[in-house]
Amino acid sequence: MATGRTHRPATRSRGIPEATVARLPLYLRALTALSERSVPTVSSEELAAAAGVNSAKLRKDFSYLGSYGTRGVGYDVEYLVYQISRELGLTQDWPVVIVGIGNLGAALANYGGFASRGFRVAALIDADPAMAGKPVAGIPVQHTDDLEKIIKTNGVSIGVIATPAGAAQQVCDRLVAAGVTSILNFAPTVLSVPDGVDVRKVDLSIELQILAFHEQRKAGEETAPGEGALPAATARDDSADQGPDGDVPAVMPA
């Protein structure tokens, strides 16, 4: 078959779908919990339930990594934990800097799950000179002036931006110029980055607005469609079926 790629042997075909990559951390978390309970093997059905997806999807996802299961038996928990960790790059240590130590930045610095798996807060950076030297989560805050030096000294390639929106692009540019190639952005703004730099964003108001959209739709339905309590599905957010029109009271925003 022509077009492109000479197919790898068979084991691993470069290019795991992005949707799959986004779920690997979920599987890993569920597997880690099983591992802590010393569960030796798990079926796709059980693991899928724990991760909140369906089993066909999970098996398909795993098939992109290779054939790590045993038919008739399931998956070896420890082995899968290792394989997924490796695939995600968690077998190495990633130094991370957090820029913007306000309420959120401090909360992130204190977040335990940070260190737990592959990530280490290498430095906290803030533009306020009054903060310099103060320890947050046991780490002294450093001034923005030293950003480039800090990045280089620590070999940081992942940066977290928790500054106000107005400062985010500027901080981003400096991080990138200093060598950071992955950014997690908490500031409510769109960041421009050169090709080759990854940005992921975390935005409270966007999430709330998406919820409001669905909430409004539910309200429009009013008439409970049976009210029959179906057994709870696992962590599913559906987008309700087509609701009739939604007449909306208007309050015209400012």
Next chain:
Amino acid sequence: MATGRTHRPATRSRGIPEATVARLPLYLRALTALSERSVPTVSSEELAAAAGVNSAKLRKDFSYLGSYGTRGVGYDVEYLVYQISRELGLTQDWPVVIVGIGNLGAALANYGGFASRGFRVAALIDADPAMAGKPVAGIPVQHTDDLEKIIKTNGVSIGVIATPAGAAQQVCDRLVAAGVTSILNFAPTVLSVPDGVDVRKVDLSIELQILAFHEQRKAGEETAPGEGALPAATARDDSADQGPDGDVPAVMPA
């Protein structure tokens, strides 16, 4: 599809794709900025650049809302702001409760962007009796015992969970039982909810792990395939994931 629904004239065909819904807040933010600068109209090209998407996608997205543009001219900024706000349900006020007032919960409570657009923090709830009565962001923290009463008194339908992972499911169950139908979950755990309840999650470690995956891949390439610095593109976060998981809110530090 399915049972023919002839309901509305023709203007609006119920059922906006989820991917489109997830981008509406982005467009709204960009439009609001234009509005504040008193820009009267904007082309799909300009607006797309500001929102970090491409113009074909933006036009397609808007086409699901209706025909709000003018060929040869562009879109009326004020009009679009209103239409999108209405579509998202932001023309009404959504009371929100935050459960779990630790570092993160407090940061969220202090987040300005919260109140700014359609959302109002109706109450803060925490399980620690020592916190009861203490004001955070000017709002007194209430005890979990009163959760049901608080939800009902305030007509809350959106809840934010910022508790430790271990408490999240329990809090979630109580919120749902009390009438909450949309949940924004910051706890690193999968929540089970009945059908009809929407859950969106915001998970720092998942986001970092996704970045680590791509970061590792970049490192593996090593041999820069040209190394030539291509001109920067506009804010593309690769992997536009999608789905219910993913991004989240940003707490603007004070």
Next chain:
DNA sequence: ACTTGTGAAACTTTTCACAGCT
């Protein structure tokens, strides 16, 4: 028996490219 791994079908989202209106 039981459970994985996977082609193929179904569905969703993005992109293309141009007709149609201003």
Next chain:
DNA sequence: AGCTGTGAAAAGTTTCACAAGT
């Protein structure tokens, strides 16, 4: 001449269903 709105193609993702192993 310029820009929107949209069918149609392409790409990506999920689900189905069952053959292939253990």
